[in-house]
Amino acid sequence: MADTDTDVIVVGAGPTGLTLAAELRLGGARVTVVERLAEPTGQSRGLGFTARAMEAFDQRGLLPRFGMPEISPVGHFGGVRFDYTVLPGAHFGARGIPQSRTEAVLEGWATELGAVVHRGWEFTGLEAGDAAVEITVRTPEGPGRLRASYLVGADGGHSPVREAAGIAFPGTPAARVMYLADVVGRGLRPRPLGERLEHGMVMAAPLTDGVDRIIVCPDGAPPREDAAPVTFAEVADAWRRLTGEDIADAGTEWVSSFTDATRQAATYRAGRVLLAGD
Ligand SMILES: Cc1cc2nc3c(=O)[nH]c(=O)nc-3n(C[C@H](O)[C@H](O)[C@H](O)COP(=O)(O)OP(=O)(O)OC[C@H]3O[C@@H](n4cnc5c(N)ncnc54)[C@H](O)[C@@H]3O)c2cc1C
Incomplete structure (x- = not known):
């Protein structure tokens, strides 16, 4: 392996980045998460999760950390209703769990497993080579660099990592x-x-x-x-x-x-x- 600060850098401490960081730790990789927000926002887009997320959290023993969530055999995606009861077996989604709470649970899990989470660090650019990838970050102490074997952009729909990597983002623009x-x-x-x-x-x-x-x-x-x-x-x-x-x-x-x-x-x-x- 090339001389690196860590095995994997994850940009973004949303649900995806935090879950990935924890899973990578379970696999034995060294992980550093950089998140531009100094503190969790406390704002919540999601208010619950689907049956599949319930199963994944259960597999990792995480459900007790959510207390006693309200469960539901129905859900929706973008207002389109779906009904888990048509599936064989018992499937339930969770309601009434703000995304901020899910992120707090996931951040606790990832850090317990040894992931390093740097809040207030903003990814600003990358240089990818054959053996390693190096990123630049803006931190409260000034600009910095981090080097890893792999970089994962879990940095949301406007993904600066995707842009810096030159990955195209085709689709349809907003109509409403x-x-x-x-x-x-x-x-x-x-x-x-x-x-x-x-x-x-x-x-x-x-x-x-x-x-x-x-x-x-x-x-x-x-x-x-x-x-x-x-x-x-x-x-x-x-x-x-x-x-x-x-x-x-x-x-x-x-x-x-x-x-x-x-x-x-x-x-x-x-x-x-x-x-x-x-
Ligand atoms: C109105 C609404 C309702 C929703 N309801 C639900 C729901 O009920 N259940 C559900 O499961 N999902 C719901 N979703 C979808 C859910 O919110 C997203 O799928 C989820 O947040 C995606 O997680 P992510 O980790 O991929 O990205 P994000 O949550 O977007 O996280 C990306 C992170 O990257 C950070 N970041 C960005 N740029 C940088 C940078 N340059 N340097 C460092 N960090 C950076 C951001 O600060 C952020 O913390 C809803 C979405 C919306 C809009």
Whole structure:
């Protein structure tokens, strides 16, 4: 092996990077994770996981770390409902587990196994050779370099590792916008698997006491051209147009938007650089 700081560098401490780090440790590899966020965000896109994730966590003895999750024989992906009961055997998804909690469990597991996680370290570039790959990072102490046998970009849909490795990302651009907000103190009627209305689809699910996650998918709403962060006024306006309910004066813990842009990396491996996850 070439002279390296570690066997594998994983960029990104999301669910994929942390799971990979732990699994690599179980296989005996030395792993260093670099994550640009100094602290976990506390924000949660996911609110549960599928039956397959339940099985994988169970195989690794991780389920007790989630307490007693609410289990469900049905689930959805992007509002399309699915029913595990049509499958042979017992399959259940977990609900009511914010992604921040899943990430905390996975980070605890990975670090217990000996993975090194550097938070506040941002991947900025790579040089891949035949025997090793070297990356540059921006850290609170200044720029740095790390060398490993392999590099894995588990750095999300906008993957800087994928871009630096020159891996193409073909697909279709966004045609519509959808909104998300965690709304405080409104006690909204639960619509956990989505409800189709005349002008689009809405979802609502209780998150914690007094906080509801809403997702609003207005039919035909074009992607936002404004690069500024989405405001709750925009979300509340879309909610009112679809449901007739006025939530404009509610408090919020998080407001975001996403689109239907659909892309896939042309390859998941280019020499010593690999991609995983979103
Ligand atoms: C509205 C919404 C709801 C969802 N609901 C669910 C659900 O209920 N259940 C479910 O299973 N999934 C859900 N998902 C999908 C889930 O959130 C993603 O699939 C998951 O987060 C992907 O994990 P990842 O580790 O691949 O990437 P990410 O979670 O995106 O993590 C990537 C990490 O890389 C870091 N990073 C990026 N660039 C750099 C850099 N240059 N240097 C260092 N670090 C970097 C980021 O800070 C981030 O921490 C949902 C998604 C959305 C948008």
